[in-house]
Structures are given as C-alpha cells and as structure tokens.
Amino acid sequence: MVVPQLLLLTLALPSMATLLLLLASRPGVTRGKPLHWPGILATLAVLASLMASFTCFYEFRLRGEALHASIGEWIPGFGATLGLQMDGLSAALLLLVDGIGLMVFVYSLAYMREERDQRRYYGSLLLFLAMMKLLVLADNYLLLFAGWEGVGLASYLLIGYHYERYKAGHAATKAFIVNRIGDAGFLLGIFGLFHACGSLQFDAVARHAGEIPHTALVVITTTLLIGALGKSAQIPLHVWLPDAMEGPTPVSALIHSATMVCAGVYLVARSGFLFTAAPEVSQGVAILGALTAVFAATVALVENDMKRVLAYSTISQIGFMFMALGAGAFGVAIFHLVTHAFFKSLLFLGAGSVIHALHGNQNLKQMGGLRKKMPVTFLTMTVAALALAGVPGLAGFFSKDAVLGATLGAPNGWLLFGVGLGTSLLTACYAGRLVFLIFFCPPLRHASQEMAHESPALMLMPMRLLAIGCVFAGLLGPIRWSEWPLMILSGVVSLGGIWLAYHFYVSKPAARTGLDVRFAPLTEMLRNRWYVDAVYEERILDGLVLRTARGAARADRHLLDGFVNGSAWATRQISKASRWIDRYLIDGLVRGASGTLQFFSSPARALQTGFVQTYALVFVAGLLAALGYYLAH
Amino acid sequence: MTHAVSPLHYLIVSALLLVIGTLGVLLRRNIVVILMSIELILNAVNINLVAFSRMHNQTQGQAFALFVIAVAVAEAVVGLGVLIALFRNRGTVLADELDLLKW
Amino acid sequence: MTANHETLDAALFYLFSLLALAGGILCITRRNAVLSAVWLVVSLLGVAGLFLLEGAEFLFVAQIIVYIGGITLLFLFVIMLVNLDAAAKVRQFRRSWPAILVAGLALAAELIALLGRGRLPVITGNAGSAGNTEQLADTLFSHDFVAFELVSVLLLVAIVGAVWMGQRRPEREALQTEHGPGVDA
Numbered sequence: 011m012v013v014p015q016l017l018l019l020t021l022a023l024p025s026m027a028t029l030l031l032l033l034a035s036r037p038g039v040t041r042g043k044p045l046h047w048p049g050i051l052a053t054l055a056v057l058a059s060l061m062a063s064f065t066c067f068y069e070f071r072l073r074g075e076a077l078h079a080s081i082g083e084w085i086p087g088f089g090a091t092l093g094l095q096m097d098g099l100s101a102a103l104l105l106l107v108d109g110i111g112l113m114v115f116v117y118s119l120a121y122m123r124e125e126r127d128q129r130r131y132y133g134s135l136l137l138f139l140a141m142m143k144l145l146v147l148a149d150n151y152l153l154l155f156a157g158w159e160g161v162g163l164a165s166y167l168l169i170g171y172h173y174e175r176y177k178a179g180h181a182a183t184k185a186f187i188v189n190r191i192g193d194a195g196f197l198l199g200i201f202g203l204f205h206a207c208g209s210l211q212f213d214a215v216a217r218h219a220g221e222i223p224h225t226a227l228v229v230i231t232t233t234l235l236i237g238a239l240g241k242s243a244q245i246p247l248h249v250w251l252p253d254a255m256e257g258p259t260p261v262s263a264l265i266h267s268a269t270m271v272c273a274g275v276y277l278v279a280r281s282g283f284l285f286t287a288a289p290e291v292s293q294g295v296a297i298l299g300a301l302t303a304v305f306a307a308t309v310a311l312v313e314n315d316m317k318r319v320l321a322y323s324t325i326s327q328i329g330f331m332f333m334a335l336g337a338g339a340f341g342v343a344i345f346h347l348v349t350h351a352f353f354k355s356l357l358f359l360g361a362g363s364v365i366h367a368l369h370g371n372q373n374l375k376q377m378g379g380l381r382k383k384m385p386v387t388f389l390t391m392t393v394a395a396l397a398l399a400g401v402p403g404l405a406g407f408f409s410k411d412a413v414l415g416a417t418l419g420a421p422n423g424w425l426l427f428g429v430g431l432g433t434s435l436l437t438a439c440y441a442g443r444l445v446f447l448i449f450f451c452p453p454l455r456h457a458s459q460e461m462a463h464e465s466p467a468l469m470l471m472p473m474r475l476l477a478i479g480c481v482f483a484g485l486l487g488p489i490r491w492s493e494w495p496l497m498i499l500s501g502v503v504s505l506g507g508i509w510l511a512y513h514f515y516v517s518k519p520a521a522r523t524g525l526d527v528r529f530a531p532l533t534e535m536l537r538n539r540w541y542v543d544a545v546y547e548e549r550i551l552d553g554l555v556l557r558t559a560r561g562a563a564r565a566d567r568h569l570l571d572g573f574v575n576g577s578a579w580a581t582r583q584i585s586k587a588s589r590w591i592d593r594y595l596i597d598g599l600v601r602g603a604s605g606t607l608q609f610f611s612s613p614a615r616a617l618q619t620g621f622v623q624t625y626a627l628v629f630v631a632g633l634l635a636a637l638g639y640y641l642a643h
Numbered sequence: 644m645t646h647a648v649s650p651l652h653y654l655i656v657s658a659l660l661l662v663i664g665t666l667g668v669l670l671r672r673n674i675v676v677i678l679m680s681i682e683l684i685l686n687a688v689n690i691n692l693v694a695f696s697r698m699h700n701q702t703q704g705q706a707f708a709l710f711v712i713a714v715a716v717a718e719a720v721v722g723l724g725v726l727i728a729l730f731r732n733r734g735t736v737l738a739d740e741l742d743l744l745k746w
Numbered sequence: 747m748t749a750n751h752e753t754l755d756a757a758l759f760y761l762f763s764l765l766a767l768a769g770g771i772l773c774i775t776r777r778n779a780v781l782s783a784v785w786l787v788v789s790l791l792g793v794a795g796l797f798l799l800e801g802a803e804f805l806f807v808a809q810i811i812v813y814i815g816g817i818t819l820l821f822l823f824v825i826m827l828v829n830l831d832a833a834a835k836v837r838q839f840r841r842s843w844p845a846i847l848v849a850g851l852a853l854a855a856e857l858i859a860l861l862g863r864g865r866l867p868v869i870t871g872n873a874g875s876a877g878n879t880e881q882l883a884d885t886l887f888s889h890d891f892v893a894f895e896l897v898s899v900l901l902l903v904a905i906v907g908a909v910w911m912g913q914r915r916p917e918r919e920a921l922q923t924e925h926g927p928g929v930d931a
Contacts, residue, residue: 619742621742623840641856664774666850672836679782679783690766693797697800706885706886709804713901714900717903723824726824
C-alpha cells in the first residue's frame with residue numbers, strides 16, 4: 011500500500027469508528043452483556059489502525075527519511091495544509107498512542123462491562139484516539155492545534171462520562187477551562203509564528219527560525235509554552251488533572267498518563283528549533299518543570315485517594331520531561347515520555363483492577379493485604395511502581411537517569427540536578443507507599459475487602475503486556491552508559507526512598523504519627539495541595555471572575571431594560587400623539603362631514619315619516635297650491 | 644228658496660263631499676274608516692260626472708260614472724283584502740302604527 | 747206648475763244633499779266602525795237620490811245595489827273579521843288634526859271659489875225621449891265598449907286578487923295570538 015494512504019488510514023480508521031458509534035441510533039442498554047458490539051468494533055478499529063501505524067513505521071525505517079501525505083491546502087493564504095508527516099518523533103508517539111490505546115481498549119471491554127452507555131464511552135475514546143493521532147501526525151501548527159482541541163473535547167467527554175455525578179461534570183468543565191487558558195496562549199503563539207514566518211508548516215518554520223527577531227521569538231515561545239503547560243498540567247495550570255480522575259480509570263490510563271498530557275511535551279519537542287534559539291525561555295521551561303516536579307511529588311506523598319496519587323505522580327514526571335526539554339535534550343524528554351507511558355498506564359490499570367475488586371473504593375486508608383487475593387495485579391503493579399521509583403534495571407531507571415544527566419548540561423544545572431534528585435527520592439517514597447498501603451499493610455477491617463478477588467483475564471492480559479514493557483522499554487532510548495556514577499547515585503536514591511516508605515508504612519507505622527505531629531503545618535499544607543486549588547477557586551474564580559460576570563450581567567440587564575423601557579416610552583408617546591391627531595383632526599373631519607350632511611338632510615328626513623296619511627296630506631297641500639295658483643291667475 | 648237648481652249646486656255638493664272624504668282620509672287613524680272615506684271621495688266624483696252629463700245632455704258622463712263605481716268596487720275589495728292581511732301580520736288597523744314605508 | 751216643480755226639485759235636492767254631506771261627516775267622525783258604515787250607507791243613499799234627481803235612473807239603481815248592497819256589506823264583513831274593539835278604545839284622530847282641518851277648509855274654499863268663476867246654464871227638466879237606461883246602454887256598447895270590457899277584466903283581477911290575498915297562510919298564524927284574539931274564521 012502506498013504510504014500516503016497508509017498514513018491517512020491510520021487516522022481514518024478510528025475517526026470512522028467514532029462517527030459510527032457516536033451517531034448510531036438509540037443508546038440501548040448494554041449492561042452485563044459480555045462484549046457488546048460497540049466495544050468489539052472499537053477494539054478492532056484500534057487494532058487495525060495499530061497495524062497501519064506499524065506498517066508506516068516500518069516503511070519509515072526502511073526509507074530512512076520522513077514520510078509525507080497531503081490532501082491539499084486547508085485555509086488559503088494561511089500557510090496551513092491538510093497534511094500528515096511521519097518522522098522519528100511522531101512515529102514514537104504514534105506507536106505509543108496506538109499500542110497503549112489497544113491495551114486500554116481491551117481492558118475496557120471487561121472493566122466497562124457493567125456500564126449503561128458504552129457506545130458513548132467507546133465513541134469518545136475513539137474520538138480521542140483519532141484526534142491524538144492528528145495532533146501527532148500533523149505537518150503544520152494549525153492542524154496540530156486542531157488535534158489539540160479535539161483531544162481536549164474528547165477529554166471533556168470522557169471525564170464527564172458519569173455526568174449524573176456532579177463532581178464529574180464539574181471536573182470536566184474545570185479541565186476544559188484550564189485547557190482553554192493554555193489554548194489561548196497557544197493560539198497567540200500560532201498567530202505570532204505566522205506573522206513572523208508567513209507559514210505554519212513545520213519545515214517552513216524551521217527554515218525561517220533563524221530570521222525571527224529575538225523579542226518576537228521570546229514571545230512566541232512563551233505563548234507556546236503556556237499552551238503546553240495547560241495541556242500537560244504543569245504549574246500553574248495543573249489543577250485540572252487530579253480532578254480529572256472522576257472519569258473512568260481506563261480513561262485516566264490512556265489519556266491522563268500516557269498520551270494527552272504528553273502533548274505539551276510533544277509540542278515543545280516539535281518546536282525545538284524555536285526553543286533552542288531562545289535560551290531564556292528554555293531556562294524558564296526547565297525551572298518550571300523542576301518546580302512542578304517537586305511540588306507534585308510532595309502532594310503525592312500525602313494523598314489518600316489512589317488515583318489522585320497517580321495523578322500527582324504524572325504531573326511530577328512530566329515536570330521531569332520539561333526539565334529535559336529546558337536543557338535542550340529533546341530526545342531524552344521523549345525517552346522518558348515513552349517509559350513513563352508504560353509504567354504509569356500500567357499503574358492506572360492496576361488501580362482500576364483494585365477499584366473493580368473493591369467495588370469502587372479508592373481510599374488508600376481502607377486497603378491493605380490484597381497481595382494474596384490479587385496476585386497478578388500485585389505483581390504487575392509492583393513492577394510498574396519500581397519502574398516509577400527508578401529502581402536500577404527497569405525502564406524508569408534509564409530514562410530518569412538520562413534526564414538527570416541532561417540537566418547537568420543546562421545553565422544552573424546543579425540547582426536543577428539537586429531538585430531532580432530530591433524529587434526522585436520523593437517519587438520512590440510515594441511509589442513504595444502506594445504499593446505497601448494497597449498490598450502489604452495489615453488488612454483493615456473494611457467491608458469492601460471481603461469480596462476482593464482477582465480481575466478477569468481481559469483486564470489482566472494488557473497489564474501483563476505492559477509490565478513486560480516496563481522492564482524492557484528502557485532499551486529503546488538513549489542510555490547514557492558513560493554516566494555510570496550518576497546511575498549509581500540515582501539507584502541508591504531510589505532504593506533509599508523505597509526503604510523509607512517501607513520503614514514508615516510497614517515496619518514502624520507508629521513513627522509516622524510522631525512525624526505528623528512535628529510537621530503538622532507542613533502536612534496540612536501538603537494535604538491541601540499547597541492551597542493552589544483553593545486560591546484558584548475562591549480568590550480568582552469566585553472573587554474576580556464571578557463578580558465581573560455578575561456585574562456585566564447586571565449592566566447588560568440595565569442596558570437592555572433601559573433600552574426596552576425607553577423604546578416602550580417612545581412608542582407610547584408616539585401613539586398618544588397619533589391618537590390626538592386621529593381623534594381631533596381625522597375624526598373631526600369625519601364628524602364634520604357627517605354633521606353637515608345631517609344638517610342639510612334633516613328637513614328632507616322629516617318628510618319621510620312612513621305614514622301614508624302624511625303623504626296624502628302632502629298631496630292635498632300640493633293640490634291647494636295648484637288651485638291657489640289657478641285662482642290667482 | 645225658489646231659485647232653480649243649477650249644475651253649479653251639484654258641483655258645490657260634489658266639492659264639499661270631496662273635502663269631507665279627504666278630511667276623513669287625512670284625519671282618521673282607523674284604516675277601515677279611511678277606506679270608507681275613499682268611497683265618499685269616489686261618490687263625490689260621480690256626482691260631478693253625472694251633473695256634467697246632464698248639462699251636456701249626453702250619457703257618456705254616466706257611463707264613466709258607472710265605470711267609476713266598478714273601479715270603486717275593485718278597489719274596495721283589494722283594499723280590504725290588504726287590510727285583512729295587514730291585520731293578520733301586524734295585529735293593528737291603525738295607520739300610524741304602520742310606518743313600513745320609512746326605511 | 748213650474749214653480750211647484752222647481753220647488754220640489756230644490757227641496758229634494760237639498761234633502762239628498764243634506765243626507766249625502768251629513769252622512770259623510772258623521773261617517774268620518776264615529777268611534778264605532780259599524781256606525782261609520784251605517785252613516786256611509788246614509789250618505790250613499792243621498793248620493794243615489796241626487797242621481798235620480800239628475801235623471802240618471804240606472805245609476806241610481808246601480809248605486810244602491812252595488813254600493814250599498816255590495817261594498818257596504820263587504821265593509822261590515824271585514825269589520826266583523828277584524829277585531830276593532832282595541833282600535834275603538836284609542837285615540838281616533840291624528841295628532842295634527844287642526845292643521846289638517848284648516849287644510850281641508852282651505853281646499854273647500856278654493857274649490858268653491860273656482861267653481862264660482864265659471865258660468866253654467868240652468869237645467870230645466872229632463873231630456874225626455876228614450877229611457878235613460880236605453881241611452882246609457884247605447885253609449886256603453888258603442889262608444890265605451892273597450893272600457894266596458896276592460897272594466898270586466900279589472901273586476902276579474904280584483905276578485906282573484908282578493909281571494910288570493912285572503913288565503914290563510916299557516917306560518918303567519920302565530921302572530922295573531924300576541925295581539926288579541928284575532929281572526930278566527
């Protein structure tokens with residue numbers, strides 16, 4: 011098959027499946043029915059598109075150069091075409107999306123079996139897949155932005171899947187709005203790019219990158235960065251991701267850990283030629299990444315909701331990726347992205363497995379000792395957690411190592427490195443905490459634990475596959491063997507973190523209470539997520555935005571009311587005047603005419619009495635007159 | 644009292660009878676009486692005709708008077724028929740309660 | 747003998763004239779319609795006498811038979827059919843009777859004045875010769891023949907008309923009861 015068609019096919023398959031599902035007729039109840047048609051259709055579509063993606067990738071490797079496919083010009087004069095391209099960067103992400111997507115779809119067949127409206131779920135998920143692929147395969151900024159928006163929409167639909175729950179709807183809206191703020195920045199960046207380069211194609215921009223005046227470049231890269239921050243949930247636009255956990259767990263596994271949140275990273279990587287030309291902005295990128303990483307890790311340490319821990323973990327790890335981006339090591343950032351995708355999605359799927367077993371309970375404090383009841387889940391999740399912690403040998407170790415190494419090469423590298431290392435320690439800590447609390451600690455007496463059992467095979471199979479990936483994915487990327495001292499250091503740190511977690515949660519839990527007391531204010535702040543959410547919602551949202559909105563509404567009402575009342579008053583005046591005219595002038599004319607007529611006709615009227623005798627009298631009168639005339643002459 | 648009776652006398656009687664009949668038509672409200680007054684008028688005319696017939700020594704005037712009587716008969720018959728129909732519909736025989744001629 | 751003749755003539759004339767005129771006046775002034783009819787008969791008799799005095803014998807007889815025997819009877823029948831009790835109780839003369847009376851007197855005055863202007867010869871006795879009826883018949887069937895035939899048609903039309911108009915039409919019956927016990931026959 012010819013390449014252009016293949017590329018389009020890989021995009022078209024999920025799109026068509028989406029349309030089919032979302033536009034299909036009545037929802038129908040699919041509860042309890044095993045493997046209903048929406049799920050099967052969707053999974054097959056994903057499988058087919060994965061195969062198409064593989065073929066494209068194979069072709070790409072064969073040729074050694076980027077593949078292109080174009081339909082034509084999109085917006086005339088705007089320098090944007092409907093075209094796709096596949097190079098190393100997009101290939102990596104494409105395969106990631108399709109591969110992990112397939113895992114998630116298979117997993118969903120079992121996980122979402124009891125849901126009422128599966129058609130909507132699969133349709134939205136496929137929409138996401140199609141949009142993400144568009145984002146990754148686009149050959150110009152505008153088309154990328156189209157995919158960008160598309161994944162935002164799909165994310166909204168999926169977070170708010172359980173729309174009957176208030177929290178879900180609220181979280182979906184929050185995600186969309188925060189994303190929107192980022193999108194605004196992105197759009198401004200696009201405008202700036204077009205203004206500076208005259209085209210939005212990647213290759214064209216890359217060619218002109220050197221000619222852009224520095225100030226403009228700084229502005230453009232900053233605005234693009236804002237977009238990336240929104241999508242990838244970095245400070246200050248990170249608040250939506252933890253709340254996005256209201257959506258079904260497979261959604262979190264795919265979207266909010268492995269793919270969508272990495273779109274920002276992809277954007278910066280794709281615009282690498284711009285960022286390298288603006289070192290100050292790159293510096294900012296790295297610093298933001300570092301800050302986010304450490305901040306999120308601290309919150310993850312004290313979260314009690316299993317999925318929230320994972321959400322903050324995601325934020326933290328993406329911070330790592332941004333650190334690498336800021337240091338100019340784009341390949342390293344993508345490397346970490348890939349490995350992170352494996353173990354984070356596996357962690358989420360495992361969490362889903364636990365939730366499924368405990369019938370919806372996500373509270374870490376109510377779990378424990380599930381090791382024996384859910385062996386496969388336990389095993390796979392532990393592998394993933396170890397990879398997250400950066401235990402030597404597993405995928406996470408190599409990629410995190412690469413990131414740390416890259417930071418050394420950046421300006422102020424030592425600071426970044428220190429923060430990175432500290433975050434690694436925290437990461438290992440909370441990863442260990444997670445595993446220990448779920449699987450080890452003495453089982454607390456909670457009702458949900460009675461029915462805990464291992465999950466069905468359809469859910470376990472993807473988990474197993476991903477676990478294998480966790481182990482071997484490290485071999486995919488650039489491993490810096492030369493920096494082996496660094497490797498030892500980070501290895502020690504990760505093992506140390508795990509030991510700390512073990513100490514405080516398994517062997518001597520009592521020690522925790524002492525710490526809690528001593529660091530009470532700190533704990534409180536961490537528990538409230540550094541009060542960021544509170545500030546956003548109370549101060550900004552309620553305070554500023556709502557008040558402005560209310561004021562505007564009131565002004566508008568008064569304006570409108572004033573206008574309406576004014577026009578009513580004017581109409582009344584006009585009608586009063588016209589009534590006067592009508593009554594006195596027109597009616598006067600009419601009455602005058604009729605009055606004159608009446609006046610002149612009343613004598614004649616008097617004659618018409620209707621009595622015959624009157625008429626006879628008139629005869630006689632006439633006769634008298636005639637005779638009188640006769641007499642007179 | 645011994646002056647001769649000339650046609651003039653007859654004509655005067657005719658004129659007076661005519662006026663009496665006319666007054667009857669104009670003054671009375673009862674339609675029956677009005678019809679009777681019309682008969683008086685016709686009779687006055689007859690007197691006139693016969694007087695002139697005598698005066699000119701021919702009988703044409705009398706023939707005419709005969710026709711007048713015939714016509715008076717016809718008119719009385721039809722008039723009374725109308726009166727009966729009127730009475731049946733309106734319930735009244737008074738002329739000023741019948742102002743149907745007024746639009 | 748002329749004087750006697752003339753005097754008888756005059757006396758009879760005045761008698762019949764008085765009957766005619768007085769009958770007429772009385773006829774139009776009675777409240778009771780039947781009385782009006784009676785006085786009409788008196789007036790008609792007077793007129794008949796006047797006819798006789800002027801030598802119109804046939805007319806005299808015709809007047810009595812047709813007018814008195816026919817028309818007056820007809821009037822009396824109608825008075826019987828139409829209930830005039832209610833009509834007898836109300837005002838009989840129009841409200842504007844003074845004006846009308848004046849008009850009538852004016853009319854009389856004018857007429858007499860006009861008559862006074864003319865010159866008429868005096869009539870002495872009858873024409874004699876053939877009888878009045880014969881002469882009348884002569885005129886009637888020669889000179890006025892067409893008028894004679896037309897008059898008979900007129901009478902026929904009048905009869906048919908009267909019969910048709912006098913027919914009872916069922917839908918009109920209801921109206922009578924509101925205005926008193928009306929026609930019953």
